[in-house]
Amino acid sequence: MELRHLRHFVALAEERSFTAAAGREHIVQSGLSTSIRALEKDVGALLFVRGTRPIRLTAEGEALVPAARRTLEAAAAARQTVQEVHGVLAGQLRIGALQSTAHTLPVASWLAEFSLAHPRVDISVRQLSASEMVGLVIDGGLDCALVALLDQRPTGLEVVPLLAEPLVLACSATHPLAGERAVRLDQLIGERFVEAPPEWAIRAQVDRAFADAGLQRRIACVVNEWSMALDLVAAGAGIALVPEGLDFTLHPRSSDALQLVPLAGIRLERRVDLVLPSGHAATPAARRFADLVKTKVSP
Known part of the structure; x- marks a missing residue:
């Protein structure tokens, strides 16, 4: 079941006219008819009584209207959440950290600054061995980690040298x-x-x-x-x-x-480095924290 089919269905249910609903959705009437038939096939029932003017819903169609509206509202809310995370950062930052870097890297200060700048982000810190933390970043268990790496550079991870x-x-x-x-x-x-x-x-x-x-x-x-x-x-x-x-x-x-x-x-x-997934694989919070760290360690 596609969201666009539900959107076309709600438009027709509210407008009670193929012409008005097609204009509202910026599609041709034949496209609207095809979309409605596809939805009826998905739900296994006729949703509109054919040949009536204005368009009249069947009992099945009447039952679907509130559920369709809720689904479209939930989808809109999900899109808004993503947009807010992309713009106004929200969600969580799961970061791994070594036990003994505070003497040379002010990690707590960085996290405090990040937290104050992004109050809708919840921060959790785990202190594990470097190999465990790298594995968790690769597997998605951590968003980023401060680790002591050897010469290898793990595939698929961005490495920000710190000290x-x-x-x-x-x-x-x-x-x-x-x-x-x-x-x-x-x-x-x-x-x-x-x-x-x-x-x-x-x-x-x-x-x-x-x-x-x-x-x-x-x-x-x-x-x-x-x-x-x-x-x-x-x-x-x-x-x-x-x-x-x-x-x-x-x-x-x-x-x-x-x-x-x-x-x-x-x-x-x-050596201590910050590692996080490369490119778009990184969470918005990890990317924003990496940007902050880069400003602190750049010459």
């Missing part, structure tokens, strides 16, 4: 390497590592760096939260390779007991 910060060695202030100006990866063999879970992009990058160098290491602790990792390192439970820009003042128990040492001979870095 790149080097990884450095974090060790306790009493560790033998704490006094070094820089350390090589081979100097870390035999150390106990405090590591992120395997699905984190930063863990994958570190694993790959050691594998490429033909080096093996011992992972003594795996935690999925930076503050716990830093506390373990500060307590001497192991060492870790962490983003240089972590705000260590947020971890008062460990900040004074930690020492950061640059890496020598290799540059490892954590």
